[in-house]
Amino acid sequence: MRKLRLKFALIIVPILLLSLNSCYTDYGLSTQDYDIVATFFNKSTDFKQFQTFTLIDSVVRVRDDGGSTSNPDTQYDQQILNRVAQNLEDYGYTPIPPDQVDSTNLPDVFILVSTVSSTNYAYSPGYWWGYWGWYPGWGYYPGYGPGWGGYYPGGVTYTYTTGSLLINMLEAANIDLANKTAVINWAATVNGLLDDSRANISSRINEAIDQSFKQSTYLEIN
Amino acid sequence: MRLKFIITFTVLVSVTSFAQEFISDFTWNFGFPLGKMKEYVEENSYRGFGIEGRRFINKNLSAGLFFGWNIFDQRVDKPIEIDGENYGGTVSGTQIRYVNSFPMMANMHYYFGKRKDVRFYLGANAGVYYILQRLDLGVWRLDSDNWHLGIAPEAGVLIPLDGQSHIIVNLKYNYAFDAGTGLGGKEDNYYSYWGLNFGFAFSNMF
Numbered sequence A: 001m002r003k004l005r006l007k008f009a010l011i012i013v014p015i016l017l018l019s020l021n022s023c024y025t026d027y028g029l030s031t032q033d034y035d036i037v038a039t040f041f042n043k044s045t046d047f048k049q050f051q052t053f054t055l056i057d058s059v060v061r062v063r064d065d066g067g068s069t070s071n072p073d074t075q076y077d078q079q080i081l082n083r084v085a086q087n088l089e090d091y092g093y094t095p096i097p098p099d100q101v102d103s104t105n106l107p108d109v110f111i112l113v114s115t116v117s118s119t120n121y122a123y124s125p126g127y128w129w130g131y132w133g134w135y136p137g138w139g140y141y142p143g144y145g146p147g148w149g150g151y152y153p154g155g156v157t158y159t160y161t162t163g164s165l166l167i168n169m170l171e172a173a174n175i176d177l178a179n180k181t182a183v184i185n186w187a188a189t190v191n192g193l194l195d196d197s198r199a200n201i202s203s204r205i206n207e208a209i210d211q212s213f214k215q216s217t218y219l220e221i222n
Numbered sequence B: 001m002r003l004k005f006i007i008t009f010t011v012l013v014s015v016t017s018f019a020q021e022f023i024s025d026f027t028w029n030f031g032f033p034l035g036k037m038k039e040y041v042e043e044n045s046y047r048g049f050g051i052e053g054r055r056f057i058n059k060n061l062s063a064g065l066f067f068g069w070n071i072f073d074q075r076v077d078k079p080i081e082i083d084g085e086n087y088g089g090t091v092s093g094t095q096i097r098y099v100n101s102f103p104m105m106a107n108m109h110y111y112f113g114k115r116k117d118v119r120f121y122l123g124a125n126a127g128v129y130y131i132l133q134r135l136d137l138g139v140w141r142l143d144s145d146n147w148h149l150g151i152a153p154e155a156g157v158l159i160p161l162d163g164q165s166h167i168i169v170n171l172k173y174n175y176a177f178d179a180g181t182g183l184g185g186k187e188d189n190y191y192s193y194w195g196l197n198f199g200f201a202f203s204n205m206f
Helices: A002-022 A077-090 A197-213 B004-020 B035-040
Strands: A036-043 A050-062 A109-124 A156-171 A185-191 B022-033 B046-054 B061-076 B082-085 B087-093 B095-111 B120-137 B142-158 B163-176 B191-203
Touching: A036 A197, A050 A077, A077 A109, A077 A197, A156 A197, A185 A197, B022 B035, B022 B061, B022 B163, B035 B095, B035 B191, B046 B095, B046 B191, B061 B191, B095 B142, B095 B163, B095 B191, B120 B163, B142 B191
Parallel strands: A050 A109
Antiparallel strands: A036 A185, A036 B087, A109 A156, A156 A185, B022 B046, B022 B191, B046 B061, B061 B095, B082 B087, B095 B120, B120 B142, B142 B163, B163 B191
């Protein structure tokens, strides 16, 4: 009987452990599910006072180490700028092209668009409790930029690329040219994986930009 | 002298051990979040297990140790609203929320009825919970883990299959007291959930 109990226990415990592993929820996330849209607004801003905007007609590359980017991938730039402009116009803002801006014809707000892309390193321990510790983005923390998460011995290391799109709205009257400072009235950050087909990236960019405005209805001046 | 002591000690321990009933049990644990925990993860957990050993002090009372694991998780698509002092914000994206709870507890159980019959029991568990709260949002991951003191009152039943094997079913109210901070530095970081556990128990006595 004692042997029987031992056998029973030896069967039950692995079954319990395996059932935990196999039952761990697979949410079947697609690349799109990794996209985040974050928007922030200055509470002291009355957006209804703004009527016009100037969208700076180039997308600035920001490198995570503060340096400049050589040979940047510009294939989505015009699409991004067009989509941002379209959303602003849909909310009732009137565009003033950059070449028409001077001291007598200032817009109410400037819109600056920039992008950051990073190659990141992730790690898969390769055993079942890896569900716990493995994830693209493992070891990273929003707001602090990419950094090393650390390694365990063994397992698989791989890279993936993330991209962030930043849209900033600055009130022209509050830009201090002398001290090179400005108050950001509204900011949107779109973050996602860039390891995707060109068509999908293009579609995700449009959806993310639209979402950034959709979740910022206070911008609407119509 | 030393040999004499070792032999005496071994004999005494053996006699004591064999004279007492010992029950070990393995359970599949379900979890049902409550209160503040339910605000973070609403879904019930059907993934968990428990391992326990109980030694009988007398015919109706046992003392033991319990170790368990419950995984709560849920996909949430509702945006996170941020309300700062000078700014407000919204973060949208797919969230996967997790709470992993590991209770490690000492316990006492009082049993009603006779040993070979169906025995209902009441128990009290006290010890610690290691709780890992996790939020996956886009490619980002936020973790908060803390050790909590906790208690778990319990009611259950042992249903004999033969002289030594039983089916065990019990209900526990798990309460992990406030400890450290939750995700985003939130205070008042306590957890509570119902645990419904069932499995097999094995005794060393007929």
